[in-house]
Amino acid sequence: MTPAQTYPARRDDVRLLVIDPVAASFAETRTTALPALLRSGDLLVVNDAATLPASLRGRDAQGREVEARLISLADEARGADPLFWAALLGAGDWHQRTEDRPLPPPLAPGDRLTFGSLAAAIVAHAPLSPRLVALHFDVSGDALWAALYREARPVQYSYLAHELPLWAVQTVYAGRPWAFEMPSAGRPLSWETLLALRGRGVHWAALTHAAGLSTTGDPTIDAALPLPERYEIPAATAIAIAEAHRSGGRVIAVGTTVVRALEGAVAAHGTLRPGSGTTDLRIGPHFRPRVVDGILSGTHAEGESHFALLGAFAKDDLLRDAAAFAEARGFHTHELGDSMLIARGVLRDPDTLHRHTFASSLTPSAIGPQTSLRIGAPH
Amino acid sequence: MTTSNTTKTNDLDGMSALVTGGSRGLGRALGQALADAGARVVLVARDAGPLEEAVAAIRARGGQAHGVAADVGDLDAAFAIAGQAAALVGPVDLLINNASTLGPAPLRLLLDTECEDLSRALAVNLVGPFRLTKAIAGSMVMRGRGTIVNISSDAAVEAYPRWGAYGASKAAVDHLTRTWAAELADTGVRALAIDPGEMNTAMHAQAMPDADPATLADPVRVAAQIVAWLAASPVVPSGTRARVRAGGVQPREGAS
Numbered sequence: 348m349t350p351a352q353t354y355p356a357r358r359d360d361v362r363l364l365v366i367d368p369v370a371a372s373f374a375e376t377r378t379t380a381l382p383a384l385l386r387s388g389d390l391l392v393v394n395d396a397a398t399l400p401a402s403l404r405g406r407d408a409q410g411r412e413v414e415a416r417l418i419s420l421a422d423e424a425r426g427a428d429p430l431f432w433a434a435l436l437g438a439g440d441w442h443q444r445t446e447d448r449p450l451p452p453p454l455a456p457g458d459r460l461t462f463g464s465l466a467a468a469i470v471a472h473a474p475l476s477p478r479l480v481a482l483h484f485d486v487s488g489d490a491l492w493a494a495l496y497r498e499a500r501p502v503q504y505s506y507l508a509h510e511l512p513l514w515a516v517q518t519v520y521a522g523r524p525w526a527f528e529m530p531s532a533g534r535p536l537s538w539e540t541l542l543a544l545r546g547r548g549v550h551w552a553a554l555t556h557a558a559g560l561s562t563t564g565d566p567t568i569d570a571a572l573p574l575p576e577r578y579e580i581p582a583a584t585a586i587a588i589a590e591a592h593r594s595g596g597r598v599i600a601v602g603t604t605v606v607r608a609l610e611g612a613v614a615a616h617g618t619l620r621p622g623s624g625t626t627d628l629r630i631g632p633h634f635r636p637r638v639v640d641g642i643l644s645g646t647h648a649e650g651e652s653h654f655a656l657l658g659a660f661a662k663d664d665l666l667r668d669a670a671a672f673a674e675a676r677g678f679h680t681h682e683l684g685d686s687m688l689i690a691r692g693v694l695r696d697p698d699t700l701h702r703h704t705f706a707s708s709l710t711p712s713a714i715g716p717q718t719s720l721r722i723g724a725p726h
Numbered sequence: 727m728t729t730s731n732t733t734k735t736n737d738l739d740g741m742s743a744l745v746t747g748g749s750r751g752l753g754r755a756l757g758q759a760l761a762d763a764g765a766r767v768v769l770v771a772r773d774a775g776p777l778e779e780a781v782a783a784i785r786a787r788g789g790q791a792h793g794v795a796a797d798v799g800d801l802d803a804a805f806a807i808a809g810q811a812a813a814l815v816g817p818v819d820l821l822i823n824n825a826s827t828l829g830p831a832p833l834r835l836l837l838d839t840e841c842e843d844l845s846r847a848l849a850v851n852l853v854g855p856f857r858l859t860k861a862i863a864g865s866m867v868m869r870g871r872g873t874i875v876n877i878s879s880d881a882a883v884e885a886y887p888r889w890g891a892y893g894a895s896k897a898a899v900d901h902l903t904r905t906w907a908a909e910l911a912d913t914g915v916r917a918l919a920i921d922p923g924e925m926n927t928a929m930h931a932q933a934m935p936d937a938d939p940a941t942l943a944d945p946v947r948v949a950a951q952i953v954a955w956l957a958a959s960p961v962v963p964s965g966t967r968a969r970v971r972a973g974g975v976q977p978r979e980g981a982s
Contacts, residue, residue, distance in 0.1 A: 395817075395868055397809050489781075489792045492813045496806040513805045514861075522817035522865035524809040538864065553868050583870075 348648045348670075350506040351679035354515050359537035362685035364646055364673050367694035368661035373669040374694055375676055378535040378686050381643075384693055387548025388596030390587055391541075391643070394530040394604045395553035397521035400499035400513060401528070401560075403433075404440070405462035411452040412438035413460055415467075416502055417527050418559045419574060421481050428487035430470065432574075434563035435478045441503030441510070445564030451478060465494040476567045502528050502560065504682060516682075525577075526558040531682040532602030532644045550591065552584040556604040572652070575627040578608035582621040588638060589619070597640040597690055603656050606630060609638045632658025641690025646670075646678050660689040737957035739764030742815035744807075746798050746858065747825030749776035751927035752877065754783075755949035756822055761789025763953055766815040768792045770807055770825070790815075798825045798854035799846065808861035817865045820956070823855035823899075824877045829891030831932050836890040844891045851895035856902060863906070863915060870914040873956065876903045878919045878967065889933075900967060907965030916964035920955075922948050923970045943970070951975050 355361050359378055366373045376384070385391070401417040414436040421430040437449035454460075454477075458469045466485045473479035484491055501516040518533040519541075541551060556578040562569055588609070591598050600606045611626025613619050619638055630636075632655060642660050647653040649670055657666055669687075678685045743760045747753035748769025761767045761784045769791060771777040777793040784791035792814040796803045811818055829847035830839050859874055866872025881889040882896035899919065906917035924930060926942040948970050955962065955975040962968070968977040 393868070395865060397805075397812060399809065489794070489810075489814065492810045493795065496810055512802065513809070517805060517861075519864045520868035521808075522868070523812045538867070541867075551868070 348646060348674050348678050348680040348684075350504070350681035351683040351685070352506055352508040354511070354683055357537075358519075359535050359540050361535050362646075362673075362676070362678055363535075364669060364678060364685065364687040365693055366661055366665065366669050366687060366689040367691065368665060368689060369691040370695045371662075371665055372694050373665070373672060375672075378540070381536075381540055381688070382543040382547050382549070384688060385544060385547065385549045385597075385599070388591060388594045389549045390591035390596055390598050391544065391549060391551040391601055392584065392588070392598060392605050392609065392639075393518070393520060393533050393536070393551060393553050393601040394526070394556045394558065394608070395518070395520050395522045396526035396530055396555050396558060396604075397518075397524040398501060398513075398516040398526045398529045399524040400496060400501050402441070402502045403462040403465070403495075403499045405460050405465075407452055407454060408459050409452070413451050413454075414440075414448075415460065415462070415480075415482060416560055416563065417482075417499075418479070418563070419527065419557060419576065420525075427491075429491075431482050431484075432473065433480055433482045434560060434565065434568055435480060436564055441507070442505060444505045445562050446566075448564050453477070454480070456480075463498040465498045475571055476565050478563070478565045479568055506681065507683075520553065522553075523555060525555055526604075528558055528561055529682055530556070530558050530602050530604050532604075532642075532686070534682070535686050536601065550587055550596075552581075552587040554581065554584050554605060554608050555579045556608040558604045573607070573629075575625045576604070576607065577623065577625045578604075578611065579623040580608060580612055580619070580621050585619050585621040597692070598638060599641045599643055599688075599690055600639045601643045603630070603642070603644060603653060606636065606639050606642060606656070606659070610634070610636055613637050630659050631655045632663060634659040636660070641688065641693070643686060643688050645682070646673055646680050646685045646687045648674070648680055651680075657687075657689065737763070737959070738820075738953070741765045741819040742768070742811075742817065743820040743822065744768045744770065744811045744815075744818045744862070745822045745824055746770045746855075748793075749773060749780045751929060752922055752925060752945045752949060753822075753824040754780045755945040756824060756952065757791060758784055758787070758789070758946070759949040759953040760820070761791055762787070763957060765820065766790045766792075768794055768811040768815055768818075770794045770796055770798065770811075772797045797850075798823075798858060799827070799850035800854075801857075804854070804857035804861040807858060811862075812865070817869060818862050819866070819871065820873045820875070821859060821862050822875045822877065823858065825854070826851050826877065826879075826892070826896075826929065828929065828933055829895075832935075833888035833892075833933055835888055839891055844894075847891040847895045848898075851892070852898045852902070855899060859906065863910070866915045867910065867913045872915040874903075874906060874915070874917045875952075875956065876900075876917070876919045878903075878921045880921055880923070880969075882921070903967065904965055910964065916961070918956075918962060918964070919967040920952060920975075921967070921969040922952065943972075 415433040435451040437451040471481040516529040611628040743765040749771035774795045781793040827850040830843040879896045881893035903919040
C-alpha cells in the first residue's frame with residue numbers, strides 16, 4: 348500500500364476496511380458509515396492530545412545544521428520549566444526519509460543549540476543512543492510555549508506532497524498539546540460522525556496519551572520505539588468503560604495510543620483505574636487485551652510495526668488477507684491514509700443496517716449515500 | 727479598583743478561561759475578574775508589552791494568569807493560541823471572544839469605507855472568533871462541558887450611520903452564537919452573546935472622541951457584572967443574548 352500524500356478533501360470520508368475477527372471476514376466501506384457499523388452500548392475511546400509543533404530546525408555552536416524532534420517530556424515535575432527528550436537529525440529536511448538524512452554533528456552534554464530565537468542546552472544523553480538527548484530551553488513558562496509555537500513546525504513525513512500546517516495535524520477534539528506526532532487514527536472522526544454515533548446510542552470518552560515519534564532515522568532508537576509515554580485516564584472514562592463492559596458493549600480504541608494507555612494502566616494496576624501514569628507496554632500478536640475489544644486505526648501493511656500490534660485483535664492470516672485485499676483495492680496508508688476497524692461482530696451484527704447490505708451487496712444507500720460495502724473473504 | 731471583589735465567587739474556581747483582546751479595556755477587566763473568581767486565565771493580545779502588564783497585574787493580586795501574544799485576525803493563529811493556552815492552563819472551559827476592531831478609524835460612512843477595512847473588521851471580529859472557537863470547542867464537547875462567550879454590541883442590532891463594518895461583523899457574530907448554540911444543544915457546551923454597552927475604553931474613544939467619559943460605564947464594573955452572570959446559578963441557557971446596562975445584565979433582547 349502506498350501512503351496518502353495529501354490531506355483528504357473531507358477528513359471523515361476516506362476508505363474503511365472492516366475486519367471481524369469472529370466472523371473471519373472483512374469488507375470495504377467508507378468512514379462515513381462508522382455510525383452504522385457500531386451499536387448502542389458500544390464505547391469509542393479517543394486520545395484527545397493535541398499535536399505539538401515538535402520539529403525544531405537550527406544550528407549548533409559551530410553553525411552545523413541540526414534538527415531536534417521532541418519525543419517526550421522528560422520530567423513532569425519541572426512544571427513551567429520542563430525538560431524534553433529529543434531525537435537529533437542532521438542537515439536536510441523532511442523531504443528526505445529520516446533514515447537517509449545525514450547524521451547530526453556529534454554533540455555532548457553542555458553543547459548548545461539555537462532554533463531561530465529559541466536556544467537550548469543539551470543536558471544529557473540517553474543510554475540508548477547519543478542522538479537521543481535531554482534538552483533544556485533557555486526560556487520557560489509562557490515564553491517557552493510561545494517560542495515553541497513560533498519556531499517549531501509539526502513533524503512532517505517524507506511522502507507528503509506539501510508541508511502540513513498545525514491545523515492539519517489536529518483531531519477535532521484536541522485539547523492539551525501532549526502529542527509529538529498526530530494521534531492519526533482519530534483524524535477521520537468529524538463531529539458529524541461523533542454526534543451521529545451518539546444518536547445511535549454509541550458513547551465516546553477520551554483519555555490523553557503523549558504519543559511520541561514514529562521514526563527518528565536512528566536504527567537503535569527506532570528499534571526501541573515506542574519509548575515510555577505518559578497518559579492520563581479521567582474518572583469519567585474509566586466509568587464509561589466499566590459501564591460498556593457491564594452492558595455487553597464493545598470498547599473500541601481509536602488508535603494504538605489508546606490501547607497502550609488503557610492496557611498499560613491495567614498491566615500496572617491489575618485493574619483499570621483513573622489517573623495518570625507512564626507506560627512502556629509493547630503490544631504484539633501475543634498480547635491479549637483485557638480492556639479493549641476492538642480498534643479503529645489507520646491501515647497498516649505487513650511489516651510495519653503497527654501491523655504487529657493489530658495482531659492483538661485478529662489472527663495473522665486474516666490480517667494478511669485483509670491487507671492484501673486493501674492493497675488490491677488501492678487503499679492508502681500512513682498518517683493521511685485510509686482507516687480500518689477491527690471488532691468482533693462488526694460484520695455479523697443483526698442490529699446494523701450493513702448486514703442487510705452484506706446480504707444483498709447491492710444497496711449501497713443502506714449505509715449512506717456514498718458508501719458501498721465490498722466483501723472479501725480469506726483465501 | 728475593588729469593584730470586582732464584590733463578585734468574588736467560587737463558581738469559577740479551578741476553571742480555565744481564555745480571553746481575547748485581554749491587554750486593555752473590557753478584556754483586561756474580564757481577565758482580572760475571572761482570576762479574582764478563582765479561574766486560571768490566559769489573555770490573548772497583539773502587543774506583548776501591554777499584555778505582559780495585564781498578566782503581571784493579575785499575578786500581583788494573587789491570581790493565576792498567562793499571556794499569549796497573537797492576532798486573532800491572523801489566519802494561522804487559532805491553533806497556536808489554543809495549543810499554548812491548553813499547555814498553560816489545561817483544556818479551556820470558558821472562551822471569551824472579546825477582541826474587536828472598529829474597521830475604519832475614524833468611523834466612515836459605508837460609501838467611504840475601503841473594502842480592506844471591512845475585510846479586516848470581519849477577519850478580527852467574525853472569522854477569528856469562529857476559528858478560535860473551532861479550535862477549542864471540540865475539546866469542550868468531548869469533555870461535555872464548556873462556555874463560549876461572544877462579546878457583541880448594540881451596533882449588531884441598530885443600524886447606526888458610520889458603524890456599518892463593525893455592526894455587520896457583530897450581527898454576524900450574534901447569528902453564529904445562536905447557530906453554535908443550536909448545533910451544540912445537549913452537548914453540555916453553551917454559547918452566549920453579550921452586549922456590554924458603552925464603556926470608557928480606548929476603543930470607544932477611538933470611535934467617539936467627543937464623548938464625555940463620565941457618561942460611560944467603567945469596564946471593571948461591567949466585567950464584574952458579566953462574570954457574576956456567567957457564574958450564576960441556575961446557569962444562563964445556551965443561545966442567550968444579554969445586554970449590560972446601568973440596571974445590570976438584561977438577558978433578553980429588548981428595544982435599544
